[in-house]
Amino acid sequence: MNYQELWKPIKIERDDTLSIQLGPLNLAIHRGDMEWHIASTYSQNEQELFSVRKIDEMPDHDWTRWVINEPIDEVVLHPKMPDRPLIVRPEMPVCLLPNQSVQFYIGVPIWLSISLGSHFRDIAEIPAIKLSNSWFGSPTEGELCYAMRTTAKLQLSDLQGHPHRAVVPFEIRNTSNEKLNFERLCLHTNQLRVYQGEERMWTNQGRVTYRGEEKWSRIVYARGIPPYDGAEKLIGKARGGADRGTLLKTFDNWKHLVDI
Amino acid sequence: MDGFFLWTEKYEGVIIRCILLLGLGLPLVQLAGYLIRKGLKKKLTLQSVMLLSKGVVYIGSTIIVLMALQTAGVRLGTLLGAAGIAGVAIGFASQTSLSNLISGLFLVWEGPFQVGDVLQTDTDHGVVHSIDLLSIQLRTYTNKLIRIPNESLIKNSFTNITRFPIRRMDIPIGVAYKEDVETVMKVLREVANENPYCLDEPEPVIIFQGFGDSALEFLFAPWFAKADYVAMRNSLMIAVKKRFDEEGIEIPFPHRTLYTGAVTEPFPIRLVSADAAPPAGDS
Numbered sequence: 001m002n003y004q005e006l007w008k009p010i011k012i013e014r015d016d017t018l019s020i021q022l023g024p025l026n027l028a029i030h031r032g033d034m035e036w037h038i039a040s041t042y043s044q045n046e047q048e049l050f051s052v053r054k055i056d057e058m059p060d061h062d063w064t065r066w067v068i069n070e071p072i073d074e075v076v077l078h079p080k081m082p083d084r085p086l087i088v089r090p091e092m093p094v095c096l097l098p099n100q101s102v103q104f105y106i107g108v109p110i111w112l113s114i115s116l117g118s119h120f121r122d123i124a125e126i127p128a129i130k131l132s133n134s135w136f137g138s139p140t141e142g143e144l145c146y147a148m149r150t151t152a153k154l155q156l157s158d159l160q161g162h163p164h165r166a167v168v169p170f171e172i173r174n175t176s177n178e179k180l181n182f183e184r185l186c187l188h189t190n191q192l193r194v195y196q197g198e199e200r201m202w203t204n205q206g207r208v209t210y211r212g213e214e215k216w217s218r219i220v221y222a223r224g225i226p227p228y229d230g231a232e233k234l235i236g237k238a239r240g241g242a243d244r245g246t247l248l249k250t251f252d253n254w255k256h257l258v259d260i
Numbered sequence: 261m262d263g264f265f266l267w268t269e270k271y272e273g274v275i276i277r278c279i280l281l282l283g284l285g286l287p288l289v290q291l292a293g294y295l296i297r298k299g300l301k302k303k304l305t306l307q308s309v310m311l312l313s314k315g316v317v318y319i320g321s322t323i324i325v326l327m328a329l330q331t332a333g334v335r336l337g338t339l340l341g342a343a344g345i346a347g348v349a350i351g352f353a354s355q356t357s358l359s360n361l362i363s364g365l366f367l368v369w370e371g372p373f374q375v376g377d378v379l380q381t382d383t384d385h386g387v388v389h390s391i392d393l394l395s396i397q398l399r400t401y402t403n404k405l406i407r408i409p410n411e412s413l414i415k416n417s418f419t420n421i422t423r424f425p426i427r428r429m430d431i432p433i434g435v436a437y438k439e440d441v442e443t444v445m446k447v448l449r450e451v452a453n454e455n456p457y458c459l460d461e462p463e464p465v466i467i468f469q470g471f472g473d474s475a476l477e478f479l480f481a482p483w484f485a486k487a488d489y490v491a492m493r494n495s496l497m498i499a500v501k502k503r504f505d506e507e508g509i510e511i512p513f514p515h516r517t518l519y520t521g522a523v524t525e526p527f528p529i530r531l532v533s534a535d536a537a538p539p540a541g542d543s
Contacts, residue, residue: 087461132453133485134460140424144485147460184461 003050003163004196007235009074010052017058018075021051023164025128027112029075030058036075036116037063040126050163064124072117079110079166079201079236080125081189085145087134089184090152096180096210101173104152107165108187110194110201110236128164136186145186156228159200166194166201166236169226176212191221194236197229274332281328289320306375310391311368356411360394363410367391373420380419384408426459428483429493433500434475436510441468441476447507451499452482457492459483474514 003022012018017030024044030037039061088106096102109129115121134147153159159167168187174180185208192203205222225232268275293313300309330336351358368391373379377388379398384406386398396413398406421427435444445466452464464482471477480500484492504511 089460130456132456132458132460133488135426135462135483135485139426139462139483142425144425 036066039063076115078113081192086187096174106168171207173209190240195231196233197231202226202231285324293317360410363414378421431480433478436512457488
């Protein structure tokens, strides 16, 4: 089974358990009599990146139980972007010279959103990878984020296809007359949608324009589909629109972060 | 009976005006207090809203009652004169209450804490349960209620533990003198990196503090979101112990060396076989 089949409704018979391995995440969904059980565990070993199998027994996990008074027999999974902004730290500091731009491809772990039938949408969300917390701002004021290290690939051909990551194409433009040194950048993932390409999952394009140390940087997330890999099919909606408040806060924090 | 009817007939208009004033005025004042609490809940702090609404209710009620008395023909000048004399006497008797009341106003103005914050005073520790005119109430973690007069909060220092969204947890750690300092610091850094509750930014503070009586002493101080205190403390302590065990890093207990009087001479030791009879006195 190709991992792209995961985004279609999956039927589960009563008393059956579906076990899904997606990267380090092992997700188990069990259908009982008018109730569903969901459990997740994580392994250190990412050898088996993707598998789906039906098992007869209920593994010994910490289950959460969903009682539903309707005979629902299918589960629907959607990929989503993380529920908090991501502080992305390249493996080594990056220096962008004046009037240069660069396109990074950043693999971001997806969150699996679980719906039961068509009525009970998004009853649970499970991250494919458990990310560490990080803080965006000063110790007295800021925003709780996730931390992620990335190789921040420059070439499409260097990208590996992971079924538990979506690629964020992110362009950085330095329109100032000074060098832009940065060790980390912030991705506001609530504005990112997930598309299915032929090989990988993609999100809409992000772009930041650095205009100098004393000026706010402008961050824009494109509304259109990403021009890569035939990624035209929307499989995961954005969590929240590009509201103005978020953007203003992003400018502020971006300035703070690149001001190293 | 006839006298009563004659009196009511004579003062019918006054009685009706007084009843209207009290019957409509007092509920209106209460309504004003309610609207202030509802309307300003999101714009001002909880204690400011409480103070404003109570102030409006108390002052408004006093004015309504005074108006009713004036309508009934009571001479307010005489009444206020008597109230002034009584006020001086009451003032002397209630110095502490007034001091608490004024301290409460200063605390509201300063706003060093809110309902739900965790406060640490010299003697008490708990969550702010309510902020009243004369005192605040703390709910301890053992679910007891402590009343602290506002005056003592103004006079003494206290710590608001949850004022800021992130905190640093300072954990002193000691390892045996034989351990490699750099290895210990590396292991601690890895433990922090692997724990999802430890913030990646600001970076965890790891300091080699010095040479203690029985151990090499380190300060391990990762940052965390204030809601994750218990989850991080438990998971981190378990992880540190586990990793130290895996790496063979010894956490020492206090050592005490005994001398027999001359430092150069060791204890005399006599070897006995396992099946030898126990020394006299053992049973």
